[in-house]
Amino acid sequence: MELFANWHYPTAITVGDSCISQIGEKCLNLAMSHVLVVTDPALAELPLVSQVLAQCKEAGLVTGLFCDIQANPTGENVRNGIEVFNSGEFDGVIALGGGSSLDTGKAIALMAKQSISLWQVEDVGDNWKRIDVDNMVPVVAVPTTAGTGSEVGRAAVITDTDGEYHVKRIIFHPAMLPATVLLDPRLTLDLPPHITAATGLDALSHNLEAFCAPLYHPMAEGIALEAIRLIKNFLPVAFEDGKNIEARTQMLVASSMGATSFQRGLGGMHALAHSLGALYNKHHGLLNAILMPYVLKRNRDEIEERITRLARYLELDHPGFDSFFEWVLLFRARLDIPFSLAEIGITLEDVQLVGEMSVRDAAASSNPVSLTAADYAELFTDAVEGRL
Structure with a gap:
């Protein structure tokens, strides 16, 4: 085994019952003023999302919602989210939900202000170096399932549906890691x-x-x-x-x-x-x-x-x-x-x-x-x- 490596470890994480109440404060600490909540369609119908939006507004944040996401998110989902992000002049993302929402939110934040396409930063070789880091926007990640761990990941798994066969591609950048994570067990209590x-x-x-x-x-x-x-x-x-x-x-x-x-x-x-x-x-x-x-x-x-x-x-x-x-x-x-x-x-x-x-x-x-x-x-x- 070659004893040589580059190691990167997680970000700021808050763990605890009802820590979701800190969501507005966490966004303000990252200098967000206009925040887009990215979640899935089912979760968007539940009181949790309304609660998060209300807490952000109470903190003085302008909010928006994007929930056009499949269970295995696609490049089209990301592109649609980028369009919503830019049309609303947002400056930050709250990725709220399971792995699909977290990956989509991270991909939107990574690509919204870039001049290149999503597939140009697939995790192959040094593709990640194509990203203009100064144009990335911060992410607050809030998982509602205990599985993917995408809230502390530097990548997003997105399905490419543009070709003859659907292929999952890994989109990667070292700075893709969410800036803040809230692990609130109360958000997972109703999982079947x-x-x-x-x-x-x-x-x-x-x-x-x-x-x-x-x-x-x-x-x-x-x-x-x-x-x-x-x-x-x-x-x-x-x-x-x-x-x-x-x-x-x-x-x-x-x-x-x-x-x-x-x-x-x-x-x-x-x-x-x-x-x-x-x-x-x-x-x-x-x-x-x-x-x-x-x-x-x-x-x-x-x-x-x-x-x-x-x-x-x-x-x-x-x-x-x-x-x-x-x-x-x-x-x-x-x-x-x-x-x-x-x-x-x-x-x-x-x-x-x-x-x-x-x-x-x-x-x-x-x-x-x-x-x-x-x-x-x-x-x-x-x-x-x-x-x-």
Whole structure:
């Protein structure tokens, strides 16, 4: 392992019950005067968004709302948001919601004042250097799910629908990180159990792939280790008792830890999940949850020693790869996660395309085992057929 790296760590984070009440103050501290709230259509209908808008107005801010966002946000969603942002002469963004809202809000703030197109800053090579940093606008991020951790991420996953096939592209800039984050567990209390499970296992997949990635980042490795313990202890509680403030708080924190730790890298779960999300518009966290054991098994030879250390930290009986693998299967079952992709309506019709898309995905580069397009196609086949 080469002991050389560039490390970037999260931003200002406020954690606590009802800390959303500080939203106006946080915006003013960033010199915002006209703020665009970016959220999804369902959330826009709930009292929370009205509450946030009212608190901002009370603080003296001019406010606007943009909610034309799909579950897997598209380039068109971002472009429409940029048009709203510029027509309203806004100078800041509140990204409020799950990963789709957070990613869209960050992408709007990144690109609204740029002279280049969104796809020109896809996370390839040094594309990020094309951004005029002085023309970026600040973001206050408020997650309402505990999964993606996008509130502390330097990237946004946006679906390119302009070509023959839909493709998820990662838009990246080091300064894309939101300036302020509010982690308020009260905003997650009404999440239904199936969303709690899918988003929570998304957080697990981030931390687990980061822990297993082959890159040098001991700090991220340590963060991932503790986050997995938090998820093991608190996700079942949040799933079974959605009003439990402690469990909801710990899951929000574990989610942010996941997006912090995956600076170390992701892997095959995300390479496949990005491809399947683009093709079939399925929930990203649910895809990762289903794919998890299939990718773990494929990577076993390279991660067995590392997984044994993780199993010890989790205090599993007879710590080793087998005990951890069994825990993953039982954990998924306890959270009512489907065993196979076929159970959520995905077939083998696009098997070759899935393999080709996955091997080109940015997450594939840090999988512990180097996989070919054929390997990804085989993994996908196993996950569709439920073959472990």
